[in-house]
Amino acid sequence: MRTFQFSDAKSHKFWNIDVQGSAFIVTFGKVGSAGQTQTKTVASPAAAQAEADKLVKEKTKKGYTETTPKTSATDAEAFEATLHANPHDLAGWCAFADYLAEQGDPRGEFMQTQIALEDESRPKSERDALKKKEAALLKKHKKEWLGDWADTPDIGGATDEWAPTEGWVPYRFTRGMITGVEIGSLSVDIARQVIKAPQLGFVRELIVHGIDYQEEGDYEAGPDTANVEDGDPGQYVLVRWPQLKHVRVFRFGGCEPYEYDDDWPHSCHMPGTLIADFVKQMPDIEVLHIMAHFREEVNRIASFTMHRLHTLLLYHGWNFPLDKLAKNVSLTGLRELYCHPHSHEGDDDGAYIKLSHLRAICRSPILTNLTHLRLRLADFGDEGIEEIIKSGLLKRLKLLDLRHGLVTDEGAKALAACADLKSLTHLDLGWNRLTDEGIAALTKTGVAATLIHQQSATTDRWETFGQGDIE
Numbered sequence: 079m080r081t082f083q084f085s086d087a088k089s090h091k092f093w094n095i096d097v098q099g100s101a102f103i104v105t106f107g108k109v110g111s112a113g114q115t116q117t118k119t120v121a122s123p124a125a126a127q128a129e130a131d132k133l134v135k136e137k138t139k140k141g142y143t144e145t146t147p148k149t150s151a152t153d154a155e156a157f158e159a160t161l162h163a164n165p166h167d168l169a170g171w172c173a174f175a176d177y178l179a180e181q182g183d184p185r186g187e188f189m190q191t192q193i194a195l196e197d198e199s200r201p202k203s204e205r206d207a208l209k210k211k212e213a214a215l216l217k218k219h220k221k222e223w224l225g226d227w228a229d230t231p232d233i234g235g236a237t238d239e240w241a242p243t244e245g246w247v248p249y250r251f252t253r254g255m256i257t258g259v260e261i262g263s264l265s266v267d268i269a270r271q272v273i274k275a276p277q278l279g280f281v282r283e284l285i286v287h288g289i290d291y292q293e294e295g296d297y298e299a300g301p302d303t304a305n306v307e308d309g310d311p312g313q314y315v316l317v318r319w320p321q322l323k324h325v326r327v328f329r330f331g332g333c334e335p336y337e338y339d340d341d342w343p344h345s346c347h348m349p350g351t352l353i354a355d356f357v358k359q360m361p362d363i364e365v366l367h368i369m370a371h372f373r374e375e376v377n378r379i380a381s382f383t384m385h386r387l388h389t390l391l392l393y394h395g396w397n398f399p400l401d402k403l404a405k406n407v408s409l410t411g412l413r414e415l416y417c418h419p420h421s422h423e424g425d426d427d428g429a430y431i432k433l434s435h436l437r438a439i440c441r442s443p444i445l446t447n448l449t450h451l452r453l454r455l456a457d458f459g460d461e462g463i464e465e466i467i468k469s470g471l472l473k474r475l476k477l478l479d480l481r482h483g484l485v486t487d488e489g490a491k492a493l494a495a496c497a498d499l500k501s502l503t504h505l506d507l508g509w510n511r512l513t514d515e516g517i518a519a520l521t522k523t524g525v526a527a528t529l530i531h532q533q534s535a536t537t538d539r540w541e542t543f544g545q546g547d548i549e
Contacts, residue, residue: 080134082142083109085318085359086305092145093137095130099123102130141301143320153177158279162324165282168193171253185223188215189254196253216251224249224256227275235263237288238347255280258327265290266297269315283327289313289348313352322359326386330356331370331394346370346394354378367391371420383408391416400435404442414450415439416479429457436462440469452479452506459484459511463492472498479506481528486535490516494523504528511535 079096090109095102100123107113120126138144157174164170172193178186191212195205216223227233228249234242242262250258257280261268264286272278291309302315331348348370357363357379364386368376372395380402388411392398398417403409419430431453439445448471456462463485466472490512493499505520505527512520512532520527 080130080144080146082134082137083145083320084137084140084142085109085355086141086302086314088305090355090358093142095133097123097126097130100126102126104133139301141304141318143318145320161280165257165280165324165326175254184215184219185254188212188219188223191215192251192253223251223277225275225277227271227278230268230271232263232265232290233261233268235288235290237263240287250283257281258283258285260285261287263288263290264310264312264316265292266303266311266315269312269319270302272316273319273321278321280324281321282324284322284325285327285329286313286316286331288331308349308351310349310351313349313356317352317355317359322356323361325360326362327365328356328360328363329365329367329369331368348394350375350395354382357382362386365389367393368395369393371395373397377402380406382406385411387412389414389416393418394420396420396430398431398435400431401438404438404445407444410444411447412445413447414477415445415448416450416452418452418454429455431456431458433458433461433465436465440465440471447474449475450477451475452477452481454479455482456480457484460486460489460492463489467492467496467498470498472496473501475501476503477506478502479504480510481506482509483507485510485512487513487516487519491519494519499523499525502526509533511537 079094081094082092084091084093092105092107092109092113094105096105100121101117101119104116104118105113106116118129120129154174154177157170157177161167161170161174171189175186175189175193179190180186191208194200195208195212198205200208228247233248234246236242240262246260248260248262249256250260252258256277259272259278259281261272268290289310290312292311293309297303297311302318303311306314330353331346331350346369350368350370350372352375353368353370353372354375357366361383363384366379366384366387366389368391370393372392374397376392376395376397377399380399384406385408387409390403390412391414393416396419398419400417403412403415417431433456436453436456436458439448439451451471453462458465462480462483466478472478485507490507493505499505500523502525505525507520508528508530510532511534512529517529517532520529
């Protein structure tokens with residue numbers, strides 16, 4: 079039996095065909111369902127095979143990708159399958175490197191060298207020699223190991239929020255394999271080059287900083303752009319990449335937020351139209367950063383099964399279904415949750431993060447491993463501080479960031495009087511409504527805190543919530 083899968087912005091389907099003598103059986107439907115089955119009998123086994131081959135050709139022309147498992151695997155393929163299942167297994171990587179070296183494959187030596195460099199306790203002279211060897215091997219075999227995709231024009235194109243730094247490259251080698259792909263400005267051509275590159279079979283970190291806005295005529299149309307609805311066709315192509323199922327770290331849009339730096343640029347123009355369609359194909363996602371405009375897309379993500387997810391960042395959106403996240407039984411490993419909404423719009427009746435959201439997180443029987451919490455532009459003020467203290471959440475938090483909120487001296491004093499505050503390594507109450515009295519109470523505790531740019535108690539709430547993305 080041969081199996082195929084099709085993914086785009088609107089659907090995730092499978093199609094299988096099995097030739098049995100003079101008949102063939104076709105099974106098709108949505109991924110995850112049993113699907114429907116159709117059987118057709120023809121004149122002979124040869125005719126059945128010919129008809130099946132014709133149907134396969136039609137399906138692949140429409141964009142279906144073959145997923146038929148190989149009946150027998152080489153030793154190398156067995157190693158690869160094991161490492162796909164557990165990419166953090168150092169012993170497995172060492173065994174694979176030794177195997178390739180024994181076969182005379184220079185990749186094995188390159189892997190051994192990069193693995194050795196992970197040990198920072200080695201003497202400087204030894205590390206310098208290893209780095210020299212690493213550079214020499216990569217220089218000699220770079221064309222073979224990298225392929226042509228990284229030379230695609232404008233792959234490192236600058237966006238409003240990001241520009242390549244000196245020496246930047248769109249790939250990252252780890253333990254001898256390309257494990258990271260980083261795209262400056264995603265276009266149709268770049269997406270197509272990435273998808274077809276056989277060298278990217280071990281990618282587990284995907285970063286897309288920006289989108290190249292293209293209209294019809296700016297790119298060659300094909301089955302992979304048939305459902306494009308916006309001026310961002312590159313992501314409609316990339317969402318079909320079979321490698322997405324192995325991605326563990328996905329950062330979509332903007333630049334990496336600074337932890338406490340108020341100068342970090344909050345502007346963002348990334349469309350998050352397909353973000354749920356990307357994440358749906360990443361069952362083992364560990365780190366998810368969404369720095370793009372989103373609304374209902376995150377509602378879908380909040381219900382996905384993500385047993386390995388430990389870090390979730392949601393920036394620049396209008397919708398924060400934190401109550402759904404708090405009920406998602408697969409999120410027991412979530413440790414870090416960072417939220418910074420889009421700038422407030424005048425026709426809305428309040429903040430995008432509310433007291434009910436905070437309560438759901440504080441009282442969740444699932445999110446018991448949370449250590450880092452950022453809820454900016456929230457409306458709960460001192461009531462939220464009371465909820466955090468009474469729920470016991472403060473006992474396990476290392477970071478509490480409520481920047482751009484409505485916390486007053488009353489809330490600051492309550493925090494200062496709570497012994498659990500000492501658990502924090504950092505508190506951020508910048509852009510709230512503290513006076514010198516509240517600031518002094520928190521400063522006296524000795525807990526590292528960011529307390530900059532306090533506002534007057536009479537500051538309009540809309541103005542407070544408007545401190546989101548500065549567009």
